[in-house]
């Protein structure tokens with residue numbers, strides 16, 4: 058992927074934009090001809106570049122990325138491990154009119170001259186710098202995981218990049234960490250035919266999001282896939298080809314995959330003297346402690362922690378192009394989690410049921426209504442918490458795809474549930490419940506590919522009239538597939554409102 062138009066493309070080119078003269082020139086923070094430099098070409102940095110052009114930014118945009126190839130959907134990396142996708146399938150859309158420099162890192166920031174020093178030994182001047190340096194895997198301090206030099210032992214890796222995927226080899230894989238990444242990765246590797254053991258300190262995977270009933274169904278599904286589970290255990294020491302657990306049990310590994318969290322990459326920002334705590338401190342429009350420098354995505358610590366990287370990218374792009382941001386719409390702020398394990402629908406809306414144990418009522422406020430539905434034989438479970446007005450405040454659902462789609466819509470719009478909760482959970486039409494409220498255009502339907510309802514409507518309007526065509530046009534449903542039901546529903550909705 059190479060830039061066209063303004064600036065010259067290329068990751069190896071040096072010196073084309075260097076020089077203190079242009080670098081010290083002071084221009085308005087926004088406006089015609091403003092030079093924007095983005096450091097980091099992950100999904101959020103890529104998104105900033107795309108949205109800048111979308112909102113009419115006409116100055117040069119340069120994007121530096123340490124990774125050697127084109128930007129890609131990081132969340133879909135497990136699909137490489139089970140062989141369902143290739144790296145080419147993960148590629149993000151090209152960025153016309155952006156000068157892309159892949160394989161080039163920012164080595165330092167000269168804030169006085171407003172220049173970025175690169176690992177190619179050149180300097181790139183900016184009027185606005187956007188840091189999108191993301192996060193790196195955090196590996197636990199287990200004895201033997203690293204050499205004395207600090208380098209990881211061969212075969213030990215995190216999972217954050219294409220390069221990390223390429224490091225996964227051999228038949229025996231031990232995955233440390235039963236959070237979403239560990240679970241999705243373990244399931245993908247198993248589907249790809251490897252022997253997988255998942256080690257997790259909690260009583261069941263995702264125990265910080267699920268109640269015990271949902272956790273039990275997830276554990277059962279993983280075991281049926283053939284994933285071996287070491288629950289309630291932690292890694293105590295790494296030996297050559299073996300992992301010692303705290304009960305002294307030894308697990309053989311060819312690859313030891315640590316899905317044990319991430320930490321924001323803040324070294325560049327901190328070295329430049331920007332205010333950094335856990336992440337780079339930013340306001341709602343990505344401003345750091347230096348007004349000429351914004352930061353977005355996983356490297357940041359936003360004032361409002363519910364802002365996603367996508368929202369930050371949009372906010373920064375709008376702000377830099379002089380547009381105000383419709384920020385803080387309720388629909389944008391509601392946390393929705395869907396596990397990407399094919400064959401299992403599992404979703405959590407709000408804080409789900411963590412801490413609810415196996416009973417109803419825990420975690421719900423006064424006057425709240427708790428609806429619980431259990432059908433373990435069919436692998437189905439739901440626990441909904443509603444406020445006194447009948448609006449969903451949190452939910453955990455397993456094995457109920459249609460109900461998850463409908464409830465996500467109700468949750469996003471903040472509308473009350475139909476009176477027949479059971480009919481809704483079983484996906485049957487609910488008499489006297491009235492039509493569901495329409496999803497707002499900016500609602501993200503496909504969270505893997507960040508496809509909004511508006512994007513689907515646009516594709517429909519220009520001829521993508523059935524779900525398959527919508528998927529081809531927008532990539533919706535091509536990630537985990539858990540939005541397929543919603544996309545089908547929207548397709549029907551668009552068809553009904555089209556003359």
Ligand SMILES: Cc1cc2nc3c(=O)[nH]c(=O)nc-3n(C[C@H](O)[C@H](O)[C@H](O)COP(=O)(O)OP(=O)(O)OC[C@H]3O[C@@H](n4cnc5c(N)ncnc54)[C@H](O)[C@@H]3O)c2cc1C
Pocket residue numbers: 096097098099100101102103121122123124131132133134135161162163164189190191192193216217218238322325353354355356366
């Ligand atoms: C398998 C997987 C599944 C995930 N699933 C979800 C999910 O379901 N929901 C969710 O919200 N999130 C999920 N995430 C996390 C999500 O991928 C991140 O939130 C997202 O990638 C953040 O994007 P970013 O652009 O801020 O940072 P990153 O994706 O980390 O990208 C940062 C980029 O900056 C580059 N960089 C760093 N320092 C420099 C430098 N000095 N110079 C130049 N370049 C630099 C890096 O090489 C990297 O390419 C998942 C992650 C993985 C790995």
